[in-house]
Amino acid sequence: MSVKENIRACIAKIKGDRTNSFIEVFEERALAQSEKIDALLAAGDESLILAGAPVALKDNMVIKGETASCSSKILEGFVSPYDAEVVTRLEKAGAVIIGRTNMDEFAMGSSTETSAFGVTRNPLDLDRVPGGSSGGSAAAVAGGLVPYSLGSDTGGSIRQPASFCGICGMKPTYGAVSRYGLIAFASSLDQIGPFAKDMASIEKIFNVLAGKDDKDETSCEIDREILRKKKIVCGIPKEFSGSSPEVQELFNKAVKKLSAEFEIEDVSLPSTEYAVSIYYIIAPSEASSNLSRFDGIRYGFRAEAANLAETYFKTRGEGFGDEVKRRIMLGAFALSSGYYDAYYMKALKVRRLIKDEFDRAFQKADVIISPTSPRTAFKLGEITDPLSLYMQDVYTIPANMAGLPAVSIPCGKCDDGLPAGFQIMAPRKQDSFLIDTAKKIEEIFKGE
Amino acid sequence: MNDFLISIGLEVHVQLKTKTKMFCSCAVDPESPPNTNICPVCTGQPGVLPVKNEEAVLLGIRAGLALNCKIEKFSVFARKNYFYPDLPKAYQISQYELPVASGGYIKAGGKKIRLVRAHLEEDAGKLLHAIGSEEVDGSLVDLNRCGTPLLEIVSEPDIDSPQLAFDYLKSLRRLMRYAGISDCDMEKGSLRCDCNISIRRCEDEPLGVKAEIKNMNSFKELKDAAAYEIERQKKLLDSGGKVVQETRLWNSSKGKTFSMRSKEEASDYRYFPDPDLKPIYVSGEMLEIEKAGLPELPGAVKERFMNQGLTEYQADILTDEKVLADYFDKIIAGLTPDGQEEAANIVISNLLAEANQSNLPLDAFLNSVKPAYICELVKFRQEGKINKQVLKTIFPKMIKEQKAPRELIKDVNIVSDESEIVKLVEDAIRANASSWEDYRAGKEKASGRIVSHVMKESRGAADPATVMRILKRMAGE
Structure with missing residues (x-):
């Protein structure tokens, strides 16, 4: 089967999708790229790591000549004049970018329900959410539409939907994958990462994506050498104990399976108690500034208005959804003069404490394990209270605060028949070691 | 209030x-x-x-x-x-x-x-x-x-x-x-x-x-x-x-x-x-690399110029623009220390006046004037070969025609032979006998009439400084 035929089949599958995981399929671009890859393959080029592989991108990564929207009305009509670094790297490796996937508006949410393009459903149960904010990318892989997709993770937006959809999702070390071309939500936390059904696929695509990029000052080289340990020590933070009974039970069973090959240790991360609180200061603060550029002047949606001030008020008033507005207000408040020290500065100090506590925990443990999310996929519309929704990220946010690499891998199904993810975190830049360890754990879970 | x-x-x-x-x-x-x-x-x-x-x-x-x-x-x-x-x-x-x-x-x-x-x-x-x-x-x-x-x-x-x-x-x-x-x-x-x-x-x-x-x-x-x-x-x-x-x-x-x-x-x-x-x-x-790479700053250049004998007024003007200070440094590199003051005079009175009249930016203007020409002018002045009037006449020509001063003074009527000036001074004394008496009696100002007589007779070709020197010498005899 040629790449082109394969891509045609893939597009057909996406068109029959009932989960609304895609916002747009880049048919023309995908077919053009597949022809190119077919020609390279015919010429005997064996260097393309992802030759012909369809990859779906979350709708917050830009592609030259294509629309990008962050699932928001405010970017209506925006066509990117440039490629994100991940797009360049994927296409160079022979991947075919097949389309853009649905997400919570500007990646703000944990259910993909705040999208301006409707909700995405969980392919395992259409009445349930796929998680979020990268819900479309998770559903696309879980539903078998594509083998790979990319998401972005600011507080758990890759790992939690991976958990809800029963697949693998990785948030690399902060800076391991260039953010150039990722429409920013919270710059100091945002990180692009892949979804796939198994860790071998995650490893393959991650190696294409990772590496220092001169266009992103915060990007870095990771340690590609895999640490060899006689017996890997898994630390379980005693503070991560707020799970639903079925999730906790599944996690306990999973840990038991590991104990033959791995050493299990208790660790303590006392300041992670405040991780969600400070996340909702730091992330909205950065977002309030990052999202200021959507002002109706140069691109995207512009409301009819009588003067400049009205242009700003009406464009942003009509263009952003409620959750985005809520976070912009929260962030603008936290940064305003007179409150900065009490909120933003203090939050940064707590963030530092969390980092230090992880450093200490990693002296005792090689990796830290926990459930990915305190519960399994909930029903569409089930959680409407923002605070309850925010608490869904309680186990994932700490890794963003400390810049750590973390994966969520499936570890079976709970009594309610829904999957729950198993989170593994590693020290900064130890992404290769993390992937290697996750592969071993994946083997153990599969072998049951 | x-x-x-x-x-x-x-x-x-x-x-x-x-x-x-x-x-x-x-x-x-x-x-x-x-x-x-x-x-x-x-x-x-x-x-x-x-x-x-x-x-x-x-x-x-x-x-x-x-x-x-x-x-x-x-x-x-x-x-x-x-x-x-x-x-x-x-x-x-x-x-x-x-x-x-x-x-x-x-x-x-x-x-x-x-x-x-x-x-x-x-x-x-x-x-x-x-x-x-x-x-x-x-x-x-x-x-x-x-x-x-x-x-x-x-x-x-x-x-x-x-x-x-x-x-x-x-x-x-x-x-x-x-x-x-x-x-x-x-x-x-x-x-x-x-x-x-x-x-x-x-x-x-x-x-x-x-x-x-x-x-x-x-x-x-x-x-x-x-x-x-x-x-x-x-x-x-x-x-x-x-x-x-x-x-x-x-x-x-x-x-x-x-x-x-x-x-x-x-x-x-x-x-x-x-x-x-x-x-x-x-x-x-x-920081050390940047410090070492820092050029001499205007305060230091001004101080150096004053230590070399220029007045504060002159040093201020010459250090106003770096290109000018650099240019001046090039001139004095071709002169003995006693020529510096005259060089400053020529740069301030003649060169900057021309620069202002040209529509060029200062750096472009200075690029069009060879520092060696200015050096030559300074030497001629020191030797009494040209007076201020002549300097003023040949200066714009030197820039416009890109000719060395030694070429230009050939065309100008210049009295550089001292015996000739002595003759002119003697004539002037004869024509202004009373002024001569007053001058000899100690009235410095009385010299004006005599000097201006010489200048008029020579059609500006004599150097007033040389005339004064001769006059003084004759009065002292």
């Missing part, structure tokens, strides 16, 4: 002389057609990231050194958030709590004006209002300037007069130009200045409420605006009123300042460290 103490602080923006913008690789070129030096980064497209221009950072460090600042080992870029159509990201990347340089001073008008800080930032774009025009009917934005590297230099309120504000800005400009940091051309906008003014009745009182004055487009406008604002505040206080904290705009055609916005209307910029940029780390080694 009462005398007030004046406190002026200046916030000066200088455009750094870099090839590319602060955070992207677009060219810095104010002459380009609108929106041609732009890219996704400087137009604030979704998803872009800034990357520091190392050249701009080094210029910032160099500026800090030239301004006697403390260079911070660790400094941070911060976002200044506000909405305006010329600011594509709706925040300006600047420095806030941790600037690249702090403290320091500038010497001006015989005083040391202390500095608060110098920090790096990016410029905004430009708006063009074409409301009502047939083609557009609206406002246009040109983002060519957007992202141009700037250094903001903030002074303490140590300036106590409009004249000192003027002198301070001149000194600052000279320093920046010497150190190769900025062209500081106010007309082209590469030097901009905001002025904070407050007044109070005595030293014991705290500083008065200040007004910030913007929109001065020349050194003179700065002086005028400051003078106007001081008078306005004085009158206000004398009549029992209060100065309110506000931003005022200078209107040069009306010669007045007008209120633009009050403190209440001022934005809360919600500064915070830019998470997209890494801090600037300045190592000891980097």
